[in-house]
Amino acid sequence: MIPYRSIEKQTFLKGEMIMRRTHVLSILLIGTIGLAGCNGNLQNNEHPAGNQTNGNGSDNENGSDLETFGDSDPEVELSFWLFGANYDSLVEEYVEENPNIAINIQQIDMGDHHNNLFTSLSAGSGAPDMAAIEVSEIDTYKTAEDQFVNLYDLGAEEIEDDYLNWVWDIGTSVDGDFLFGIPTDIGPTVMYYRADVFEEAGLPTEPEEVEELIQTWEDYGEAAEQILEETGKPISDNPEMVYNAKRDQSPEQYFNENDELIIDEAPYVKDAFYDTAEWIEKDYIINHGMWSPEWGSAMSDGSYATLLGPAWMRDTIKDNAPDETNWRIAQMPGGAGNWGGSWVTIPEQSDHPEEAYEFLKWLLAPEQQMRSFEERGMFPSTPDVYEKEAFVTITDDYYGGQNVGEIFAEAALDVQHVHKGAQYGDVNAEIVSGLDNVYDGTDPDEEWEDILNRVDQRISR
Template identity: 45%
Template sequence: MKRGKLVTYAGMLFMLVFLLAACSNDDNGSSDKGKGGSGGDITLDFWQFGATNYEDLAKKYEEENPGIKIKVRTAETAEHHNGLFTALSAGSGAPDIAMLEVDQLDRFKEAQDRFNNLYDLGAKDIQDQYLDWKWEIGENSESDFLFGLPTDIGPKAMFYRVDVFEEAGLPTEPEEVEALIQSKDDFIKVGEQVKEKTDKPMVDSMEMAYRGIIDGAEESFFNEAGDLLIEETGNAVREAYDFAIEMDALGLVGEYTLWTPEWGNAVNNGDFAVEMGAAWLKGWMLGNAPEAEGKFRVATLPAEFAGNWGGSYISIPKETDHSEEAYAFVEWLLSPERQLESYQSEAGLFPSSPVVYEMEDFKNTTDEFFGGQSTAQYFAKATDDITYVYKGPDYMSAHNEVLNAMQNVQQGADADKEWEAAVERIKGLIGR
């Protein structure tokens, strides 16, 4: 509202003050999180990270639900989670709706009082639409509090280069590759043939070899009591570490670091044979490895390597003034129908709802990037071998210490000494 000159007449002064106050209230309403905006609209702040199609779906929801506005903010993964944690800790500045990545989820569970329990908002009514293990991860330890509804998941499969397999004298049809590689030992044997015939590594990095085992482990660094498990006999972290060390000693892993330009070029050029990747890697390839189109296929991984890598939840912080409206949007956004749209979008988010796996549009999807192969069935099949995994609030910090140890070994350090040093660093982290 444009301010007029002050006048001395009492009536006009009263009207001016009244109008100014009304204008001020409208401004506050439109800028404050979760408050009514102009025309009585409700604006919901939605914080997300990574590549999704949620902004497009939010616009669609606005069209179908007049009076609801969804303000989407996208940030890098670390920036997003750190900013959200800071806002929740401060008790102000949190959004109405927030994504939580699965590896970060347990540290947010320690702030349960800062979130709405989605069971109180009706989530029980839709629980049967989602994979049991995915849903369970989103609960507290007593299973009576739900932090978020499931978004995508990251079931893993074997992305292999047809041209590299051909050069190595190996079969190239997905069913043949699956029959050829049934175990960890088979994987090493094939890797040795690839190395001998092509002088290329089987996988891109020690991290990928390590993830071959750790992503499917029911327990890794910690149990739910908070105990550190990595020094126990048979621990999955040590098993995964040793496998990566063995692969490196045999010359079967490259020295690429994920997400770097060098790694992207290696994917593009076929500088290694296999990526033990999650379903979402397909979306990355479409946008970042154009020269590899038609040269990759997908096959099922051995059961020893089955696991989930990635995926998220969408939560509703307690701070919102519009929890019911926020929940209505989240339930719609993550419904089977919308999950199919998210999978078919460029983001390629793999559904956490098995309802989608039975939809004809899902089953009949073909991927030109993978030579016209229908890859959806391989990732859907992989979900059968995934179970509930507990990670703990310090998971990412501990995980990074092991990655640092493996990197040092690849540069010539002693594997046992690096493992012992990593264990001590992890103990120091959790002892703070």
């Protein structure tokens, strides 16, 4: 599930929140072990989990959107907390085929959604039967493993082969023995580019030719130089997006699988920072803050050449530049990464884990993921879908009639699994801040040392 305009904006704001959440969840995990002998399932029996429409007892707090599907007096009532996704038609179909089950869906923005889940787990009551967790948050919740049902215990091995390996791995523990959640959609990254700016610079404009021209980051830098010389325009509108694209091509980033900080030992992260800083200094990159008005308007005015982003950015560009005819899509230089996606978990508080699992197994199966892609553009994490005729024949006139399904599928198959760690967001926020400082004139060498110091102070608190 991908809230198109909220993910990266919240990265800047949530660093402290994640750090506190990580600390409290770690304490919660220890407390769970200590309390297990006194209260085996940690539920507050006065407020049975799974039968509440909202963990805080309100049906409208934080602007939540609540809807019930199914019979008013079912044998089993499941609660499902979501953000940024619409499964209504599929849920309606499921309850029609399973009349003994009703499903209450709470839709809320991503930040409040995770805050509510964190609160309900900390309180030991009020959690739903099913809760989506976004990719940037899932490692934080893994520190409280005992607060979730191990989906392997419910038989999830039977569906593992339906999903991309790297996507499935994100939802598991480091040792692979505990499955936290079943994958929903994903965000494989590509290079969106403006054919008119490429033509103005004397470069090829057709996607196949552009991919041949720009296969590596060195090629990207050479194209940036020519575009700047011939048009006076930068190749990219945002340092963070360039850095993200390079960073996500490395299987080792900020933490190893023991959650030890390796930022000063992982050469690719440092290289990604320095390459981005160099291109800032060469004026290859301007700095429109993501989700700002100028960032949106620049998508329509032809003031830069490429946007390095995920599959779901396809609709963001359309929304901000509905009358444009010049945007095209090519594969990312150096290989794709992933930006976005969610995993649906079953909190330990659920009264109906088996029924919840059966529903999720159906909802997130390849057939339903295909329908979600066709109806709502949610890119599937199930590779069997990529071979279906209905998938490979999907074209988008906005992008010159390109076969967008095949383009994103090729990118998805290229992604590598990355262990992020619970404090990934804290580290990343400092690097992004550092790139902003470089844009404002700070020396990259000095800034890198400052980043290392700030990161060390931040994660050691």
